[in-house]
């Protein structure tokens with residue numbers, strides 16, 4: 001089917017904090033025609049349905065609710081001159097920087113001098129976690145829960161179990177309580193209790209427990225759990241919320257043949273958030289699952305400066321060195337470097353560990369040569385970001401093998 005085509009200078013895909021912040025900075029800096037497309041009817045990304053506070057304390061100097069924060073970023077982007085189009089989904093590519101869109105107004109092809117992918121991440125649903133049992137109503141992810149409660153004002157149930165104990169799991173607890181739902185327990189397969197103020201407010205937490213089964217016909221009636229010692233129990237409830245376990249929304253990147261990082265499963269990017277495809281950048285939760293909204297927005301502003309450099313004619317690097325991690329570390333982002341390239345945002349790399357580590361030492365090495373040892377002064381918790389300083393960066397050999405990061 002033929003499509004009408006248009007050309008812009010920068011096309012930003014996804015109007016969450018990362019995309020909106022990138023577009024605001026680009027439009028404000030005179031990058032030319034900057035367009036953001038968003039598949040939802042309203043822009044703002046995840047914060048739009050987070051009806052709780054905790055957004056923007058550092059960057060905007062005052063804490064806001066998610067919807068307030070989303071409105072603020074939308075206003076900033078539009079005021080700076082970005083063209084924001086909602087209800088528009090990017091479905092694929094017809095060239096290296098030519099994207100196909102669909103919307104109620106029809107099909108279109110938009111070609112850009114630079115593309116910024118900011119499509120976010122989503123939680124792995126029950127089906128992808130391969131939890132056996134029946135298929136009753138009442139099984140949600142945090143995102144679905146927030147949308148039911150905060151966007152649609154629907155009742156979700158009366159007794160809930162929250163699976164997970166990362167920060168997002170506590171958002172789920174808050175939302176359930178605000179909706180009048182009793183939280184029967186939080187369940188984590190981690191052996192340690194994560195420190196969190198809500199835990200001291202009597203949220204029962206079961207550590208070292210795995211969900212083995214969901215029961216109930218029509219509506220959920222219980223969740224089967226297995227403890228580390230092999231004991232099994234069924235806890236009665238009508239709602240279960242699976243939290244965390246993020247998958248970057250990488251379909252569009254994959255369709256464009258953009259190589260992904262095996263750890264993050266988002267596009268592999270260098271310290272300027274450049275993918276392997278010239279002129280295509282990626283930013284925000286698409287790169288690393290869920291971090292605070294301020295981090296996504298900060299990455300958006302940082303990528304804008306890199307996009308401006310590209311528009312001004314900077315050469316696109318040829319791959320660079322791969323950064324890789326060894327267990328218990330799960331991933332690092334950004335995950336490619338050019339030793340003479342730009343330093344990463346805030347001069348540090350973001351890492352995730354699969355198990356909590358008390359004051360670990362991070363070791364960076366290349367071809368057996370140690371480039372840097374860094375001791376962290378706090379416990380690195382599973383499921384939360386930890387940072388590695390980038391001061392070893394220039395010591396890596398551009399012609400050497402991959403740079404490896406380990407922790408002990």
Ligand SMILES: Cc1cc2nc3c(=O)[nH]c(=O)nc-3n(C[C@H](O)[C@H](O)[C@H](O)COP(=O)(O)OP(=O)(O)OC[C@H]3O[C@@H](n4cnc5c(N)ncnc54)[C@H](O)[C@@H]3O)c2cc1C
Pocket residue numbers: 013014015016017018019037038039040044045046047050052053054055056088089090091118119120121142143146168171172249252283284285286290291292293294296297
């Ligand atoms: C339950 C929950 C609670 C949270 N609480 C907090 C908190 O208290 N404080 C805090 O700082 N952070 C919080 N966060 C994290 C914060 O919301 C995210 O880090 C932030 O929204 C990430 O921004 P993003 O722009 O990368 O992605 P998103 O916000 O996910 O935005 C991505 C956008 O891209 C759009 N999109 C995707 N694919 C396409 C396509 N093909 N075409 C067009 N559009 C597309 C999506 O519709 C979406 O709007 C929370 C997150 C969750 C899930």
